[in-house]
Amino acid sequence: MAKDLTVVLDNRPGTLADLGEALGEAGINLDAMCGFPCEGKGVIHILVEDAGGARSALENAGLTVESERDVLLFEAEDRPGMLGETMRKLADAGVNVDLLYKATQTKLVIGADDLEKAQATL
Numbered sequence: 001m002a003k004d005l006t007v008v009l010d011n012r013p014g015t016l017a018d019l020g021e022a023l024g025e026a027g028i029n030l031d032a033m034c035g036f037p038c039e040g041k042g043v044i045h046i047l048v049e050d051a052g053g054a055r056s057a058l059e060n061a062g063l064t065v066e067s068e069r070d071v072l073l074f075e076a077e078d079r080p081g082m083l084g085e086t087m088r089k090l091a092d093a094g095v096n097v098d099l100l101y102k103a104t105q106t107k108l109v110i111g112a113d114d115l116e117k118a119q120a121t122l
Contacts, residue, residue: 003051026057032103
């Protein structure tokens with residue numbers, strides 16, 4: 001399974017650069033990423049192959065890795081209606097999606113309450 005790290009940054013100039021530099025210096029490539037402000041902080045989700053290495057690099061740079069979790073990396077078709085169809089399949093199977101962001105090309109990063117069921121459904 002793919003790993004998603006949640007990193008909490010101060011919402012000010014330079015903290016995202018710090019994250020990028022720390023990962024770059026450690027040779028960690030970002031496979032996907034999303035971020036948004038929340039209660040004065042920046043909440044960043046990153047998808048990396050080497051979660052342990054990424055965590056170490058970020059924490060050594062003084063950044064906070066709030067959580068690490070398994071996620072499903074789903075190859076989606078690039079067409080109208082795909083998201084609705086995919087999410088409907090999961091909903092009909094009783095899977096609750098609590099994280100979703102796009103990776104490179106047509107890959108979706110999906111966090112859910114039951115990843116095995118989500119993977120079997122899709």
